[in-house]
Amino acid sequence: MxxxxxxxxxxxxxxxxxxxxxxxxxxxxxxxxxxxxxxxxxxxxxxxxxxxxxxxxxxxxxxxxxxxxxxxxxxxxxxxxxxxxxxxxxxxxxxxxxxxxxxxxxxxxxxxxxxxxxxxxxxxxxxxxxGWVKPEPPKEHKDKSVAVVGSGPAGLACAQQLARMGYAVTVFEKNKRPGGLLRYGIPDFKLDKSLIDRRIAQMENEGVQFRCSTSIGVPDHPHGIWNDSERTIDVSELLRDFSVVVLAVGSETPRDLQVKGRDLKGIHFALEYLPVQNKHNASEPFDEDISAKDRKVLIIGGGDTGSDCLGTAIRQGAEKVLQIDLGPKPPETYDKSMVWPNWPAVMRTSTSQEEGGERDYAISTKEFLSDGEGRVRGVKAVRLEWMKDPVTGRRTFKEIPDSEFEIESDLVLLAMGFLHPSSPVMDAFGVQTDMRGNAQAAYEGKDAFRTNVPKVFAAGDCRRGQSLVVRALAEGRRCAEAVDKFLSDEQN
Ligand SMILES: Cc1cc2nc3c(=O)[nH]c(=O)nc-3n(C[C@H](O)[C@H](O)[C@H](O)COP(=O)(O)OP(=O)(O)OC[C@H]3O[C@@H](n4cnc5c(N)ncnc54)[C@H](O)[C@@H]3O)c2cc1C
CATH class of the missing domain: 1.10.1060.10 (Alpha-helical ferredoxin)
Incomplete structure (x- = not known):
């Protein structure tokens, strides 16, 4: 002390x-x-x-x-x-x-x-x-190799740990450059991308190989999943060439809002919108430019992804921005004696929310409204009353009668979270999923991080569901330990 x-x-x-x-x-x-x-x-x-x-x-x-x-x-x-x-x-x-x-x-x-x-x-x-952060190449190399699929924080941490242990590690990434959501999801104003490049250089000097623009298992990913891949490698090829495959493919399936008018122009998932600005900043090519400049932006989803959309829209010069949430407004304060040291559900204001825009709560979107020419002009919404179920204690809501109203917007961003990893990727590997659609694998015990498919491990958001960078790093590190244990067994 x-x-x-x-x-x-x-x-x-x-x-x-x-x-x-x-x-x-x-x-x-x-x-x-x-x-x-x-x-x-x-x-x-x-x-x-x-x-x-x-x-x-x-x-x-x-x-x-x-x-x-x-x-x-x-x-x-x-x-x-x-x-x-x-x-x-x-x-x-x-x-x-x-x-x-x-x-x-x-x-x-x-x-x-x-x-x-x-x-x-x-x-x-x-x-x-x-100059204290230096490459830490292994003193001895092992004759076993590991393919890590996905270069987000889970994949990177896992790859670095395994390379330092002496394994020959190759990271496969479908997008143009490594980093996962660190690179293309989180805006540059929160995380400068040169920091990722510096780490990738360190990892390359430790022996990790990166193969980007390379999709494993599936050439085409479902709508809403960013895919820059120029080539596809078959799962059987990967399993043939590597001693172990670690899936660190993230939780890329966005929650959709399938109400009337969903196919109108001007409605995008957050991760169709945010990567474009990061690519702009990095002078990387992209197909469709989506900008909030001079637009009335509606962000559906009150969480961190929505907040990143808000900060980005403000910087792009949006006319106005409103972020709405289905849930009720969280309390301003809480009783620490009841909650500490756990994470409290309390009102938080991100740096982006400090910068402008408005927030509103307990709102359900009923319909996207058309301007008559195929573009969104707003949404029809209704206010909700939240209550606790007296029997189960669970929070439920009901629509408030006659509370229907319209919100004007010509750019709607859907930021309502992510459901699970891309199902075609899980299917291509034959990996069993849990009730939520995540790769089924334990966090602890002798089978930690192992899926039902021999030699295939899973870590990060694709195993535990959408979470945080710090949790993805922890998963990547622990998965590396599990892989090392598995490969240290002579029979594997
Ligand atoms: C917009 C946004 C902002 C966020 N901000 C924060 C924040 O501020 N703080 C925080 O702690 N957390 C934040 N998070 C959450 C955090 O980014 C994730 O929890 C974390 O990145 C998960 O790491 P991961 O490695 O499991 O997956 P990801 O980062 O999602 O990486 C998965 C990678 O796998 C690749 N991939 C998928 N399928 C294939 C395939 N078949 N072949 C090859 N590659 C494939 C993907 O392209 C991707 O690069 C944010 C999330 C979002 C969406």
Whole structure:
């Protein structure tokens, strides 16, 4: 523990954000990391409380008390090694993670939590600047090979861990460049893509091979799934050529809203819209330009994907933006004694939501309205009343009579979450799915991450369902351990 009285002396310090008026004019990152001096002071707030709920709350089980102490004592290089011992890519999580660790911080119970995320960012920024982040090629190579299908955070973490263990790893990705949703889903203003390129270079120097624009198993993916592939490799070929195949194909099937008028022009899934802007920024080609410029944008879905659409639409020059949700407005406050250290359902405002637009709740969309020329001009919606079922305790809703109203919009973005991985990909491998359509494989135990198909493992959103970058990284790392265990068995 760095400074015994630190938690009483120092207030939590937030990283500086570029003012809204300025940052709305570009697509670059706008958060400045803490200086080393500031990070040292913030690290002094950690009480090393003995039962580190931060470590417990983080899916990667980061050892925040350890690296906080090292930062306070200015041993930045060791702090980097401690941080990277549980997290392959802290520069990603320190930008996009909701920081489950901070929610679990014991100080969150009575005052303001440790700024674990900002300290993490200071450590990894400094480590890259100092040249401490180097390729870590294996000392010995093994004679077994692994194909990782999908280059999102789960695939990348799995590939890096296995390559460092000595396996010959090839990552196959249907899109043009590696990164999965880090590259084409998350907007550049939250995560600069040069950070991914830098890691890919590191991984290549560790021996990982990347084969992009290459779809495994299926040439054509269903509507709503981004596909840049130029070639297809058959599943049998992959199973023939590699000792193990890891599926890290994400949860790409978007939830649709099949109401009257769905086929009108101007209605898009979030992941038809967001990748276009990221590709624009990277000067990559794309088929259809979808822009919110001068449009009245309606985002259906109140979550993070919707919030990313909002920030993007604002930057593109939308006339106005409304984000609506089926669920009721969350409470502004909550009783910590009932919830901590778990994640509370509470009203949150993202940096994009700070920038403009409006939000509305408890609304169900009944119909998309046509302008008479095949383009959407708005939606017909109805207000909902939410209540708890007295018997089951479950939340239910009913439509409020005579509450029907229209929302004007000439660009509707569907951001209602993702259901499961692409079914044709699962079918091509013959992988059994669970009730939700995700690859059926355990998280723990002797068969961890193994599907019903011999030699085929599954990790990340395609196994657990749509989630978070930090969870995908944790899955990728654990899956690599399971693959290593499997391949270390002489018989496999
Ligand atoms: C718009 C958006 C914003 C988000 N923002 C955040 C955030 O701020 N913070 C956060 O923690 N989480 C965020 N998430 C969630 C997070 O991005 C995901 O949980 C995470 O990326 C899942 O990682 P993954 O590796 O399992 O899958 P993905 O990142 O989805 O990667 C899967 C990859 O597999 C490839 N693939 C699929 N099928 C094939 C095939 N047959 N052949 C070859 N390649 C294939 C896909 O092209 C894709 O690149 C966001 C999600 C979205 C949609």
């Amino acid at each position: 760095g400074k015994v009285t630190g938690f009483m002396e120092f207030e939590r310090l937030e990283q500086a954000h570029e003012p809204v008026a300025q940052r709305k004019t570009h697509f670059r990152e706008f958060i400045t990391p803490l200086s080393q001096q500031e990070a040292k002071q913030q690290a002094a707030r950690c009480m090393d409380c003995g039962t580190p709920f931060c470590t417990f709350s983080c899916p990667l089980h980061n050892v925040a008390p350890e690296f906080n102490d090292l930062v306070y004592n200015e041993d930045w290089e060791k702090a980097y090694h401690v941080l990277s011992s549980t997290n392959n890519f802290p520069e990603f999580t320190s930008r996009v993670c909701p920081a489950l660790c901070e929610n679990g911080c014991i100080m969150n119970y009575t005052q303001r939590a440790m700024g674990v995320k900002s300290i993490e960012r200071a450590i990894i920024t400094n480590a890259w600047n100092q």
